[in-house]
Amino acid sequence: MTDSQSLRDYSLQLTGYSDKYSVHPGDEIKFYVNSENGLDYDAAIVRLIHGDTNPDGPGYKEEEIETTVTGTYAGRQQRIHGGSYICVPDSWSLRSLESFTLQVMVWSTTPTKRRQGLLTKWLESDGTGYGLFLNADGQACVEIGSGGGKRTALASGKPLEEKVWYLIAASFDAESGKLTLYQEPIPSYSNGGLGVSKVVSENSSATAEGKAAPPAENDAPITMAAYSAESDSGRVASGGHFSDLPAPVVLPLQSGLFNGKLDRPRVSRRALSRAEIESLVESYRTAPAVVRNSCVAAWDFHANMSSKGIPSQRVIDTSERHEDGVVINMPWRAVTGYNWTGDEIVFTHAPDEYGAIHFHDDDVDDCRWDVDFALTVPDELKSGVYAARVRIGEGDPDGYAVETEDYIPFFVRPPRGKKTADLALIIPTASYLAYANDNLSSNSVVAQLLAGKVPVMQMQDLYLAEHREYGLSTYSLHSDGHGVCYSSRLRPMLNMRPKYRHWLSPSLWQLNGDLHIVDWLETKGIEYDIHTDEDLDREGMDLLAKYKVVLTGSHPEYSSENMINAYEAYQAQGGRWMYLGANGFYWIVAYHPDNSNIIEVRKGEAGTRAWTANPGEYNNAFDGKFGGMWRARGRIPSKLCGLTFTAYGFDVSSYYRRMPDSERPEIAWMFEGIGKDEIIGDFGLVGGGAAGLELDRYDLDFGTPKHAYLVARSEGHTDLLLQVNEEIHFSVRGYYGGGDENPMVRADMIFYTTANGGAVWAPGALTWCGSLSHNAYDNNVSRLTENVVRRFLSDEPLLIK
């Protein structure tokens, strides 16, 4: 290595995503590929079996499938236009204004980060149009571009305070050329980050006057929370979560991204007085007639809110012109507005106090790339975990060619309505989305403390550190310090790949970790059907009812209401459920009702989490219901599966000891081939043990069935493993400590029967499945798991009389 070598010499050449995660034979799936330097690449469909490249284990396994996809493709760079904003299509009335008034309520989180568009009909490429901005010094600013290079900018002279609501407005009279700008803080008791008595008007409030020529016309859309660098980016919003748009919307190339909230934007066709501007703030309907008559557009972002939330991407113009627009890149809706009083903290109860939208410069809903190739899933393709592998060159013979290959995973189900096995593995795709593209190895100050080590950044992490437009995970903070609650899979999820090693885990996490289960089932010759969380959310008990045995992944942390309802029904109707992980069924997920590629998670005041939602913003936009932990809605996980999340720590794992219940004669089948005093699982590919990373325990106070058996428990954890914060009322030394002090830091392996011949078996640890392959699959973790699977699949009684 030379001294001057930098990370520029290492860079991902290929990134990609697909339009679907889960397909049946006969379905078409589209793939979108970015070739960073425009190099051509080879593509092939592969079946993923074991994603763990660790030489201490069985090694990486994939199987190439011959399909029409196999071949070489012309590579082209495809970029993501990240950052959320509103686009209102260009219209005659907005384009042709000469005199005008613009007004909007503004709550800025990063006032001096850059020049930021607020409410603009502006085209940067030729400097024409008009708009309200924050200038680079964080001051409210009105700009008019009159054509031929003539631009006038009038600024307030006083920077905005962060997280304080302002009325920002500008009026322009074409005849006199008079331009006026207003910047007025309007703090109330509840609506901002500074107390009412702390916002000093003379520091914050300003009126400025100047002269300008009328704006020149352009074909840019009205762009809010950004401005248009170009009118047409070549991309269009339509379909999916844009289901209520009357027509596809042509998108600009956005720039000048704004971080913060906007509320009640209005455009009028003459210079309104200060008093007239204020009379139009609350609503178009209640403004005086003389003001309404000159109003061109008055968007109320809460106008299409209902008791079922506001999943819509449409923004409504409440004037007679109906110049509706669309939000792009999924900013937060259902957030407190300029007039929030705090009397209501649920947006569906007081929509007019939730008329704001919180924009972020690193939001993304859909890359909107062009298709590179598509696959019609062959009829005979076995259900399993697959990927489109794209690669430049030969790849590394050792299989390590990170920079020149990417895998775009997808899941093939059995033929529609059928099953091809008695056992189903439900892939926890909601949880994959929740962790997609996290940036914690470079941006979280507690990452090293969580992981118990210095994070190892893979090439994918480096790419994500640089490419902020790839978006974030629900464990991230946006660049403005506020939490990320949306995750879309319509973008390359670079940390959800085979071969990828995750910084948090000693080795693998989520998708790649779950391939340990797939590999084990394959090796043991146990037939399995693959389905995903989204499938379960849509089909519920209809899906599960087909299967004698259902397995979860290693970390099914995120669940929708339909999913946990289905698991309840499955148990009641005699299903045999193996919960093979920990921290399951913990967070409430809402799928976008029109696009299951996008999830929402609002993390509130409790829970093992990376951020806390702002006051009043705990309810999901997607369905209107309280977000956060399932236990807050009366559904603590132990009510569902007998176990509840108890502790976590990511340094090293430990082992299990058998407990007396394991010797009960009625379940003699369970530990067949395993000695009474045998230490179970002191080996494994994830932290070196079967009990680690995240642990669950039973709890009779929280719904564990009274007749459940405790067949094993873990011990010997380090003091890096600590009890979950939602259970700590007073923080006291000596009670809630780590694995060397606190008996709640443990994994409990339980078994219980349910009605109609059903049962649940759960080892209670995230790392259980990483131990299955030890010693060529000949070990007591594999033995125990196999005993349970085979018994559950059989017609033998689960309790021997």
Place this chain on the structure above:
Amino acid sequence: MTQDADLTGVQQNLGKVKTDEYITRTHIVPLLRDEKTRKRLIEEHARNPIGIPGQNGQKAVGHSEDLQRVIDKFRRHPQEGKLVRVCTKPHREWRIGRLTGVRGDLPELLDGTYESEDEAEHAIFLLRIDELLAEYKD
């Protein structure tokens, strides 16, 4: 904005900064200044940089209290200037990087390569001791 000299204690976050310095000076620096203790901690870290899984009925092994105190101080370092490991060849080669703390920046690579994750972890530990002692030189 006012000149730096005019910033108040609250604006400079001196409450946190000075208390953190106090804690470091009182509880951590002495462990590293004392030659015998420093040597002991370095050897312990070299033997067991991250932890040993529970095996054969024996508990998992973390770090001694002194080493924990020092390591947790290193791990709570702010993002600006924080060290990370970078995997340049999976299962074969690692390097040390330094973060700038600015979103969108890549870490700056330090010279040197390491053949295992543990080797890189230990090298970082040694670097951090030197950096901390240099910072608290008086």
